[in-house]
Amino acid sequence: MAPQRQALLLSSSNCHGYSILEFAKQEICNILKKNNVTELVFIPFAQKDYDGYTAKIKEVIEPWGFAVTGLHSYTNLIERINCAKAIFVGGGNTFVLLKTLYEKNLIQVIRDRVHEGSLVYIGSSAGTNVATKSINTTNDMPIVYPPTFEAIGIVPFNINPHYIDVISETHKGETRDQRIYEYLETAHCSPVLGLKEGSMLHIDGHKLTIKGIAGAVLFQKTDKKPLVIDPDTDVSFLFQQDKEL
Amino acid sequence: MAPQRQALLLSSSNCHGYSILEFAKQEICNILKKNNVTELVFIPFAQKDYDGYTAKIKEVIEPWGFAVTGLHSYTNLIERINCAKAIFVGGGNTFVLLKTLYEKNLIQVIRDRVHEGSLVYIGSSAGTNVATKSINTTNDMPIVYPPTFEAIGIVPFNINPHYIDVISETHKGETRDQRIYEYLETAHCSPVLGLKEGSMLHIDGHKLTIKGIAGAVLFQKTDKKPLVIDPDTDVSFLFQQDKEL
Numbered sequence: 001m002a003p004q005r006q007a008l009l010l011s012s013s014n015c016h017g018y019s020i021l022e023f024a025k026q027e028i029c030n031i032l033k034k035n036n037v038t039e040l041v042f043i044p045f046a047q048k049d050y051d052g053y054t055a056k057i058k059e060v061i062e063p064w065g066f067a068v069t070g071l072h073s074y075t076n077l078i079e080r081i082n083c084a085k086a087i088f089v090g091g092g093n094t095f096v097l098l099k100t101l102y103e104k105n106l107i108q109v110i111r112d113r114v115h116e117g118s119l120v121y122i123g124s125s126a127g128t129n130v131a132t133k134s135i136n137t138t139n140d141m142p143i144v145y146p147p148t149f150e151a152i153g154i155v156p157f158n159i160n161p162h163y164i165d166v167i168s169e170t171h172k173g174e175t176r177d178q179r180i181y182e183y184l185e186t187a188h189c190s191p192v193l194g195l196k197e198g199s200m201l202h203i204d205g206h207k208l209t210i211k212g213i214a215g216a217v218l219f220q221k222t223d224k225k226p227l228v229i230d231p232d233t234d235v236s237f238l239f240q241q242d243k244e245l
Numbered sequence: 246m247a248p249q250r251q252a253l254l255l256s257s258s259n260c261h262g263y264s265i266l267e268f269a270k271q272e273i274c275n276i277l278k279k280n281n282v283t284e285l286v287f288i289p290f291a292q293k294d295y296d297g298y299t300a301k302i303k304e305v306i307e308p309w310g311f312a313v314t315g316l317h318s319y320t321n322l323i324e325r326i327n328c329a330k331a332i333f334v335g336g337g338n339t340f341v342l343l344k345t346l347y348e349k350n351l352i353q354v355i356r357d358r359v360h361e362g363s364l365v366y367i368g369s370s371a372g373t374n375v376a377t378k379s380i381n382t383t384n385d386m387p388i389v390y391p392p393t394f395e396a397i398g399i400v401p402f403n404i405n406p407h408y409i410d411v412i413s414e415t416h417k418g419e420t421r422d423q424r425i426y427e428y429l430e431t432a433h434c435s436p437v438l439g440l441k442e443g444s445m446l447h448i449d450g451h452k453l454t455i456k457g458i459a460g461a462v463l464f465q466k467t468d469k470k471p472l473v474i475d476p477d478t479d480v481s482f483l484f485q486q487d488k489e490l
Contacts, residue, residue, distance in 0.1 A: 012417050012418070014417040015417065016414070016415040016416075016417065048430060093427055095387075096431070135387065136386070136387055136388050136389075137386060137388075138386070138387065139386070139418060140419075140424070141381070141382060141383070141384070141424040141425070141427070141428060142340075142380065142381055142383065142387055142394060143381050143382075143424075143427055143428040143431050143433075144381075144431055145393065145394045148390065149387060149390045162416070162417065162418040164416055164418075169261075170261040171261075171407070171409055171442065172257050172259040172260065172261065172407065172442055173257070173384060173407040173409075173442075174385075179385070179386040179388075180386070182338055182386070182388055183386060183388040185293060186341070186388050186389055188388075197416065197417055197418075
């Protein structure tokens with residue numbers, strides 16, 4: 001068990017009606033201040049333009065009182081993670097992100113430091129997918145082949161970010177709910193948390209809380225319908241799945 | 246080069262306003278009759294209920310004058326493919342389908358027999374994805390991890406089935422077009438053909454034609470906008486990408 005984990009997993013950086021990350025400002029500021037963080041290392045590997053992406057996040061977060069540096073600008077990435085107090089893993093393509101993190105040998109060092117409680121993890125969208133048990137429930141297109149779908153494992157279950165389930169009368173592709181239930185039917189016992197845009201999962205040791213404005217939905221193998229979860233609900237029971245950590 | 250290939254790659258089995266496979270009936274009957282096929286071997290591995298799925302397809306296709314048997318009901322699958330004249334690879338989850346085809350050692354035998362012109366290939370949705378160069382442009386959720394994303398390679402490019410590009414003002418996930426362009430930007434030179442529901446690609450030797458009622462869209466690395474393709478358009482130029490086959 002890892003009582004120290006400090007993490008904030010956002011469904012997305014953008015939310016309708018808000019500027020980028022605005023809906024999550026209070027939660028991001030709280031977790032960083034609580035852990036005496038003054039500098040955030042940004043990991044832009046889910047997108048192509050590392051400099052541009054880092055500049056965009058810097059422009060949003062620095063006015064909140066935290067310095068932002070891009071991990072890609074350092075020569076020794078593992079060393080930089082080892083001396084960081086907090087990272088922000090940005091969204092983009094989940095397959096590209098996971099593959100790059102493995103190629104740069106960053107998975108294990110991030111996992112170890114988050115689990116020992118010395119590194120605050122903030123992730124958004126693809127950055128949230130790679131923080132969970134595996135990327136099996138990403139919405140992204142598999143444009144590159146990662147060495148495994150297993151991910152950092154800060155939580156022992158899966159998250160589906162940008163969760164939405166619109167049923168189209170004319171389009172015949174599978175709905176989001178069908179896709180997630182197909183995953184659960186393929187011998188997966190751990191649940192899937194669907195985070196609506198504007199929603200996030202706050203991890204404080206063993207305490208898990210849904211934060212933000214939009215709420216979440218929980219899919220479990222034994223339930224026929226997903227469980228609707230309102231903002232500010234304690235979902236610490238999800239750590240009961242945590243047998244390995 | 247493989248002048249003999251005979252294949253029909255459907256965007257989906259369902260199309261708004263039609264019963265299952267109805268929009269493709271004429272094309273399916275044509276390709277089977279032209280190749281003197283009286284029996285179709287159905288491959289149900291993209292879904293869980295092999296018997297139920299096979300029964301559903303049998304109910305639709307047998308009244309058209311062709312016997313349908315499920316591949317899963319045979320003990321020696323490779324031998325069954327080797328003596329088949331035509332296969333129908335049904336839709337479902339593309340990752341599950343590709344993984345199962347590799348596990349059962351069916352990729353190479355299907356590839357060889359289609360390329361030598363002795364096996365007619367009909368695929369729908371996931372069955373279309375696995376017929377192309379790779380499954381990198383599937384819309385499906387990666388619920389299982391296949392040994393590679395490389396696929397059967399009947400055509401030397403990618404297809405995106407169920408192609409649609411609806412831009413939502415409120416939902417912030419990537420659009421279909423953005424996802425496909427991200428794929429092309431990741432060093433992929435071969436194009437991506439987006440097949441709208443109700444559309445299919447007909448392969449007759451070196452002649453490629455868009456058939457059906459809905460048309461297609463072609464994404465190329467050098468173009469900023471996808472090219473709209475009407476039904477009954479000859480797209481044989483796509484075989485120019487074919488360097489290996």
